Amino acid sequence: MKRRYGYITALCALVAAGAALAQTDDAPVKVAAPAGPPLPGAQTYTDNCQSCHGATLAGGRGPSLFADGLLSSHSDDALRQIIKTGIPNSEMPSFANQLNGDEISQVIAYLRIRGGQLRANPPFVPDPSGQIIHSQKQTFRIDVIASGLQTPWGGAFLPDGRMLVTERTGPLRIIDHGKLLPEPVKGTPKVFVRQDGGMLDVAVHKGWIYLSYTEVEPGVTPAPGSDVAPVTAPPTMTVLVRGHIRDNQWVDSHELFRAPSSLYTTTSDHYGSRFLFDGKGHLFFSLGERHNMVNAQSLATPLGKIHRVNEDGSIPKDNPFVGLPDAVASIWSLGHRNPEGLAFDPVTGNLWESEHGPTGGDEINVIDKGHNYGWGLASMGLEPGIFKQNMPNTDPPIASYSPTIAPSGIAFNVGDRYPGWKNNLFVAALAGQQLLRLEIKGRKIVAQETLFNQYGRVRDVISGPDGMLYVLLQSPTGGGTGTLLSAATEGMVIRLQPMP
Ligand code: HEC
Structure with missing residues (x-):
């Protein structure tokens, strides 16, 4: 009975480093977490996009890609298309040769996650009674x-x-x-x-x-x-x-x-x-x-x-x-x-x-x-x-x-x-x-x-x-x-x- 679980424990150790990074429902805020590698989409963004689009809602030479207006009006497919082909007659280059399909998907996922973090939550109402x-x-x-x-x-x-x-x-x-x-x-x-x-x-x-x-x-x-x-x-x-x-x-x-x-x-x-x-x-x-x-x-x-x-x-x-x-x-x-x-x-x-x-x-x-x-x-x-x-x-x-x-x-x-x-x-x-x-x-x-x-x-x-x-x-x-x-x-x- 015991033996068949042995390999699970071994594999457990293999993924442990990565697992520490994931944001979960109730996991503590990152204070105690060791600094690990950045999430895949975040790295792709920093390396390829940040120089023009910036790291905040303010944008840079290009518009902010974290803005709700942009993200809610574009499907993942629409974003994928822009990233692949670029925008003609503008500074926005094509990434078809630099990024593969999975990397593009990950950068889009990152835009949506980071965008949500950057946009403020409504203030907390402690007593909802009668609202x-x-x-x-x-x-x-x-x-x-x-x-x-x-x-x-x-x-x-x-x-x-x-x-x-x-x-x-x-x-x-x-x-x-x-x-x-x-x-x-x-x-x-x-x-x-x-x-x-x-x-x-x-x-x-x-x-x-x-x-x-x-x-x-x-x-x-x-x-x-x-x-x-x-x-x-x-x-x-x-x-x-x-x-x-x-x-x-x-x-x-x-x-x-x-x-x-x-x-x-x-x-x-x-x-x-x-x-x-x-x-x-x-x-x-x-x-x-x-x-x-x-x-x-x-x-x-x-x-x-x-x-x-x-x-x-x-x-x-x-x-x-x-x-x-x-x-x-x-x-x-x-x-x-x-x-x-x-x-x-x-x-x-x-x-x-x-x-x-x-x-x-x-x-x-x-x-x-x-x-x-x-x-x-x-x-x-x-x-x-x-x-x-x-x-x-x-x-x-x-x-x-x-x-x-x-x-x-x-x-x-x-x-x-x-x-x-x-x-x-x-x-x-x-x-x-x-x-x-x-x-x-x-x-x-x-x-x-x-x-x-x-x-x-x-x-x-x-x-x-x-x-x-x-x-x-x-x-x-x-x-x-x-x-x-x-x-x-x-x-x-x-x-x-x-x-x-
Ligand atoms: C060399 C500068 C530059 C880089 C690097 C760059 N962009 Fe852009 N991007 C622009 C500019 C400028 C625009 C605005 C183009 C226009 O509409 O005139 C733009 C537009 C866009 C748009 C459309 C925004 C809208 O409002 O419709 C998307 C999506 C986008 N970029 C994604 C990316 C992603 C993802 C990366 C990284 C993988 C990236 N860009 C890298 C300059 C850049």
């Missing part, structure tokens, strides 16, 4: 359901209307019809809290409460102080359990998923994880690749995968890799980086997924049984060691986001509460600090809109039993706030109240 938003197809008011939460991560409703909310810092909280109970649920699993790690998703299904969280390898005592020094991080992993709450106490805890000790690793990011039930007896859940892209392509590890198990954790016989020697039998799809959103389309039944990609490569995918989504081989974003945007036999994303938005929880709007948003997909975004609305037709996104981007980090969106959308928010972290991107901050649950 009315006139969006394209639906006006709504923001009702604050409960505040005073620490980094709320996942939420689910109990049959009696109370809402369970996880705080990444560890506690499982109960919101009783608009009132956050002061006392967290007692006796929940002990979690490892750092960077992306902590108490993660919660789901309620057929009387059971499902929890996912990160833990330190059993039997390992973390060194004192290790919680503040990533270099001494203990080996950790995502664990899934289900249980009940009785007299405000976590009871009947049953383990649904625990990886072998050999897979516990000392990175503290990309744990996943999101739960989704298909109503046919199966539980889907996601696991990140723990910041080692090699994991995403190996069927011998559950990391970097979407999984499908029976509701009690056992393996369905019709899973795609059942019976394949050395394959983890719960795997449903592979090639994922850090998937944190799962939802079924109420119209087609398609399984939609959101995933934190590398810088500029965040993804929205439709997940098919046994398919490979490419992480580790190809990405629309920038990552040292990845040179292709597409590879044969891997599924390209339905949408990718550049600059990075860091998509987290996703949910379809079901029912009639919001007449303008029928069957739309909603995407919570952390670094992008926005709630996105996507109109879906089959497997295509036919329109998109940012509903708001001034209330901080958006962690999850939940379609409630009352047909209303509930959203988990967290005060901004990282760049400009004086905190690490992964810092725990105050958060709240809001409801989008439809208005005529």
